[in-house]
Ligand SMILES: Nc1ncnc2c1ncn2[C@@H]1O[C@H](COP(=O)(O)OP(=O)(O)O)[C@@H](O)[C@H]1O
């Protein structure tokens with residue numbers, strides 16, 4: 371108890387220095403904890419998205435493997451088209467539940483002088499493909515109706531009942547897709563026939579989404595399909611998710627390295643701060659030896675100070691990270707190419723504890739040298755009477 | 756009973772050897788009150804450090820209660836310091852962040868002894884520090900700080916008090932008080948060894964030793 375009191379009062383004697391050192395620790399823990407939380411949220415979000423997608427695999431023109439991931443998760447426009455006639459072959463397979471064409475393109479919006487991302491799909495399959503979507507208004511039920519994602523709608527002030535014109539064709543906005551938090555929010559959704567007509571490709575599709583009757587037959591079905599239909603490529607949602615994970619992995623490694631470096635820098639701060647404290651307290655340490663402290667006691671007192679400093683900094687860092695998680699999430703959403711829908715940064719006590727344990731370990735390790743220095747102080751050198 | 760036989764202490768200052776103690780022989784009986792005087796640099800502090808097992812002699816033998824301590828391991832020396840010895844310094848050396856009570860209790864923490872609150876409070880009152888228990892060192896006068904330091908030196912129940920110029924930073928009235936306090940301790944059968952520059956006070960000890968250039972001449 372008295373050791374603890376001693377450590378705390380010693381830290382408070384150099385309040386500003388201790389506070390700055392703790393702030394360094396706090397910042398690095400906040401960065402580490404945020405990154406760990408985000409990475410975990412990202413993986414969880416991906417898994418969640420995978421779980422609730424109504425499609426098991428995508429059929430795309432062969433030769434576009436890299437675009438597939440971004441296509442499925444809506445980002446890029448593939449310049450090659452499939453012919454929807456392959457759908458017949460797909461649907462005729464016994465394990466296939468349904469197949470639905472997807473057509474993604476960019477369309478100029480002449481009046482508004484902008485280019486919109488447009489997604490054509492079978493509206494009747496919408497609830498099967500995107501079961502978690504909620505629409506304010508109606509899902510388009512006629513070829514001259516469309517639906518806008520929440521982001522594109524709010525940016526361009528698109529409201530239910532408005533008329534939008536693409537390539538001379540007018541569409542009525544039947545509904546607005548409620549915010550999903552993913553890139554889905556940036557698209558215009560229209561019946562695939564309407565988009566095919568605009569592009570003058572009556573049977574064109576960027577991809578065909580396929581659902582099998584039972585997931586167990588997935589591997590068999592995709593193998594068979596590759597044999598029956600030439601010139602296509604099959605990409606399962608699992609593959610898509612794992613290629614997104616791979617894309618994200620390098621980002622994770624980089625961000626974690628930055629966090630680790632920050633922590634090491636703040637550990638040097640702890641070491642410096644403690645060395646200064648030891649140096650300033652040479653006489654006091656000598657006196658404590660004279661009144662019965664062993665070298666190990668001195669070692670422990672200084673180490674305890676380092677531990678308290680890092681633990682205090684670490685706890686503050688977690689608090690900062692939690693308090694700032696909304697800002698961090700907004701920032702990361704802007705910076706990352708793909709983010710699954712839903713909140714990313716959830717407070718996870720296990721990650722908080724792991725971050726604290728890690729930084730405490732680093733802090734204690736950086737306290738070892740100053741503690742050893744303190745323990746080595748010769749009492750007779752320190753107290754010259 | 757303390758016995759020193761041919762104690763020498765040599766320090767290294769760079770490559771130069773400094774002979775601080777050049778062969779000290781003396782016997783100190785239990786309960787004696789000894790004052791040590793001598794010019795600055797004559798080795799008084801070095802002698803106290805050896806006596807207090809803070810430092811090992813370079814040569815010679817030191818017996819405390821018949822046990823040779825000069826060859827003991829560090830942890831054994833620590834145990835002797837905790838059990839048998841109390842140090843009092845000229846600069847008091849109180850911990851500024853701790854209250855009077857905690858300063859006095861600090862040696863108990865190091866010796867892993869349970870803190871007897873009543874006993875410490877009793878000692879504080881006996882030393883005229885009543886009402887100062889929760890004060891911090893900077894709120895005390897020099898005389899009060901030295902009394903706290905003496906209480907701290909006594910808290911482990913030592914046999915020997917080593918005081919290095921305990922009145923060096925005090926005015927004459929406070930010096931007198933502190934001296935009387937040390938003397939009263941010795942009446943309670945404690946051995947007190949006090950280094951001082953004050954010849955009047957030194958003369959009032961049982962025995963006064965003059966240290967000159969690391970030796971007791973004559
Ligand atoms: N740690 C040390 N290293 C080197 N020389 C020292 C050390 N401590 C004391 N000395 C030297 O030893 C001599 C005796 O010092 P000291 O015991 O402090 O004398 P006093 O207390 O009588 O003034 C002095 O010359 C001093 O400079």
Ligand SMILES: [Mg+2]
Nearest residue numbers: 754755799800
């Ligand atoms: Mg001296």
